[in-house]
Each structure stands twice: as structure tokens, then as C-alpha cells.
Amino acid sequence: MTATREETPRLYRRRDDRLLGGVCSGLARHLGIDPVVARLALLALAVGGVGLAVYIALMLVVPVEPETGEGAFPTGEESVRRKGRDISQMLAYVALATGLGLLFLLFGGVLDPLLWFLVFGALGGTILWQQANPAERDEWVASTALRGKAWLRTGVGILLVIVGVIGFLAFQQQLHEARAGLTFALTLLAGIALIVAPWIVGLVRERDRERRERIRNQERAELAAHIHDSVLHTLTLIQRRADDPREVQRLARVQERALRSWLYQRRTDTETTVSPALERVAAEVEETHGVPIEVVSVGDCPLDEGLHATLQAAREAMVNAAKYAGADTISVFCEVEPEEVLVFVRDRGAGFDLNAVPADRMGVRGSIIGRMERHGGQARIRTAPGEGTEVQLRMPRSPAAR
């Protein structure tokens, strides 16, 4: 069925998505319009009698679309699909056709203005009644941008109803007789509106104000709860541990980071991409070992197995730096490039002699170099006694994750 993907699909009667002969849905696809539009248009024509002829002609002339590509569907499935014709939609069209036909019979032609005033009235009524549906009304009122649209709809609905009613009366030659009554009714309505309107407006305003107040109170309560659970708690702890500067600093850092992420960061799933995952690893190491770790990331990409290993290696490097380097801060830089991910863990601490590390020490060789190489990456360590240490990790990105 390659024809479906062409710019303008060829005119076929459709097998799927058909109500009768598939003429309308086929036509709709051919013309690039909604099938409902095609059906309504044909229905409208059918009222005049032309549509029926067109439909039958098309049904005879236009071929059914060929069977779908590779082999015919199993008959069981096909029959299910046939049954899948939407009965309720079908009923709606039948009802519409009957209604139009009746109107046609009653008024003797589409050109009769009376018919059109009836249609106007019905349309306006439909619009107005739709507004009464609470779910939909809420959706309209929910955002102020749409509120204007809701008013517009109401206005159009009212206008249509008025035009329909007055027009109907006028063309029934009853307007003349009804005028006195109408004037009376309108005046009465206007009077009631004048009396009631301020009250309604006030009610609406009051409700809006209450709603805003409620939202604000909720936010305030949430903020208070957050501050209480985090900042106040930490401040209490700090006062208690005032004699231990290292612990005080650690508490302050932990609190600062928590508050920062609460204030500035968009909520991201820490487990799916590199950058937040690295931040989390750094935060954990910092918390355990009490050395501040600054993480700078450029770019981001989804985690895969190799990158999980990279994170593990980076954690090991951070732990080593925090434990042995004696530096007062650790810098971590992560850059996601199209081909690979680079992570640098750097301290300006004691450094060490790489060759002096015994071969059986798992830390550097196993956890960092070995782990990276097992996953197709690379690790390099630049250090010398008194020179600080930089661990460079390099992991190619898997083609699937790019």
C-alpha cells in the first residue's frame, strides 16, 4: 500500500475506516481533509438529491484500494475490522440525514429562510449548552488566555439564538403580533440584568480572589514546610556541632546544595542522563568525605552501560582525591561530545608517584583504569608528588544512544 505515502494519495475506496462504501473516507484522504467534513458535505448534497447520485456513481467507478502489502489479512482479522465500522457514528449520520430530509419536506427547500433561522438557533443553543459542561467550562476558564475565547463563544452563541428566534418569528409573520410581548419581555430581562449583574460580577470576583488566596496559602505552607525540614533543621545541627568546624562546613555545604537544587534546578530524573547523575555522585562523595566538589558539565546525553562505568570510575577518582590528596576542593568537568564523553577529576593536593603504586592496589588500576578499558574507554592519570592529580576519563558514546 505504498500509495498512501504519496503527496496526493490516489483515489480509492478505503477498506478500513469506512461507514458504507468507503467513498467519503477515500475522498477525504485524496483531498487531504477530515473524513467527517467529506461526509457532512456529501450529506448536505444528498438532501438536495444530488449527493446520493454522486455517492452511488463514485461507489461504482472508484476501485476499492488494493489489499495491504504483504499478503492478505487472515480472514478472522479482516472480519473483525469490518465489524469495526463505527455504529454510533453511522447512527449520527443517519439521524442527521433524516433530520435534514424532514426539514426539507417541511419547508420545501434549502432556500427557505425559516430553515436557516432554525439552524442558527440550534447552533447557538448547542454552543451555549456546551459551556454548561463543567469539565469543558473549567478547561476554558482555567487559563486567562482562553477566557476571552470563552466569552467570544458565549457571545456568538447568544447572537445566533437571538437571530434564530427573531428571524423565525419575523418570517412566520408573527413578529408583528409578538412585538408588544417581546418588548415587555426584553425590558423585563434588561431590568433584571441591571439588578443582578453587579451581584454576579461580585460573586465571580470573590471566587477568583478566594482561589488565588488559597493557592498562595498552599505555596506558603509548602515553603514553610520545606524551610523547616531543611534549613531550620540544619541550623539547629550547626549550633550543636559548633565546636567541630569540619562538620559545620559539611552541614552547611549539604544544606546549600539541597537548597540550590530546590531553587534553581529543573526537576530531572537523575538516573537517565550523564550530567545530573555525575552531580549526584559528586554530592554523595562530598557528603561522605567532607571535601567540596565543584561539578561543571557541558552538554548531556542518556546513560548507557559504558557511561555507568565512567560514573563509577569518576566516583572512585573523587573518593581518592578526597581521601588522600588533602586538597581543599576538587574540580570535576564533564563534556559530552558527539563521539565521546570526557570526564576530568582534578585536585591540587599532594599527588603521588604513579609507578610506586603497588600492582595489587585495586583503587586506581582496577576501579578506574581497568573499569574504563573493560567498557571500551580510556583512563589516564597525570600526577606527581606535590603536583596534584588529574584523572582523565574518556568513553566513546554507543551509536544507539547518540
Next chain:
Amino acid sequence: MPDAGFPGTEGAGRVHGVGEENTFANGRVPRVVIVDDHRLFRSGVRGELGDAVEVVGEAGDVDSAVRVISEQRPDLVLLDVHLPGGGGVEVLRRVLPKHPEIRFLALSVSDAAEDVIGVVRGGARGYVTKTISGKELADAIVRVADGDAVFSPRLAGFVLDAFAATDAPPVDPELDRLTQREREVLRLIARGYAYKEVARELFISVKTVETHVSSVLRKLQLSNRHELSRWATARKLV
């Protein structure tokens, strides 16, 4: 990534590009105005800076900041990003056109991209966070007062991110792209290297590193790259 010569260990600062020499070009200490809405923080900074700078004024909001700066004509203004009355950006907007010779160093607790990029595009020549030590701050002040730029690793990271290659062709290639060298310098700064260490790593002079950083700063302020505009509009400035 080049891989030669391990950089030295001097300057254990968190903000790099500082921590080298600490003398103002014309031999006197820079005159500084501190603008921050927390009085406690202002006096803290004043105390930490000690004799390294001469604090000639303080201000706690935009209006008083503009007044004090215009009266004192300091060499440098330490500018908080979040200020009542429009923020540090508003101070920049009102002072810089009249006194383009005054340098601004932004100081903030926030390291959100729109704050950092916003205030640098507003005209600040550097950005440091308030966790910086007194010594580092003094060094950064001298460097900025001398006309150089101070990039923290985080700012370098943001810039790399903002100038990352996109498919969209640059409107102005001169301003919308970083050169390979500038990129290398920024990468090293983001990795936590001091200017001196960057210079050693790339076999160039510290002066050249400063030139590259200043050039990046210029691009940061003048380019209309989408990412930069986005961050800037997030701070309600264009």
C-alpha cells in the same frame, strides 16, 4: 585534548584565572564599591578584603548604588546579581553608559545560567559566587580592575554550552563562534586550571590566555546566539 606538562599546584582557589599576581596596574590598591542588599554580607566582604582594596562606598539597592557609584567613581564595583529595584543588571544599565571606565565584578549566591550569562551580557567583566575566599576575591578584583576578565569554571562551562555547535548557521560568524584556541582555553578553565596553568598547558603566555578570555567575554556580550538570548530574556534583558 593536549596532554603535556602537568600544571603546578599554586593557587588552591576555586575560582581560577586568579591567584597569580596581586598588584593593580598603576601600583595602588583599587577603589571598590560593594553593592549587596545584605548588610551582613557587605561587612563580611569588607573585613575579608582587608587592605587589599580600598572600600569607598556601599549600597543596598539599585538607586543608592547608582548614586554612590556616580559620586565615588570607583575602579571597580562588586555587584550582587539579586538586588531590590531591578537587580544588578539594572545598575549596569544605568551606570555603564555614563561611566564606561568603571569595571564590574558580579558576585552572587546563584549559579543559574540565566543569572550568570545575564549579568555578564549586561556588562560585568567577571562572575564569582559568594563562596569564594577573601584572597581569591581580592585577586579577582585586581584582575578585573586591570581590565581582564574573570571566568569561574562554571561560567566557562556555560559559555562552552552556549557556543556549542548547532546546525543553525551563525548570523555573525565573527561573534557567534569560538575559535579552536578559545575553546581549548575555556575547557581548561572549566577543568579548574588557573590562567598560569592554562598557559603552561597550551604553551602560550599568560598574556595570551588573558587575550583569549577577553575575546570570549566580548563575544559573550555581543553575540546574538539563540542560547545567549534565551538566557538573557530569562533575566528580562536583551
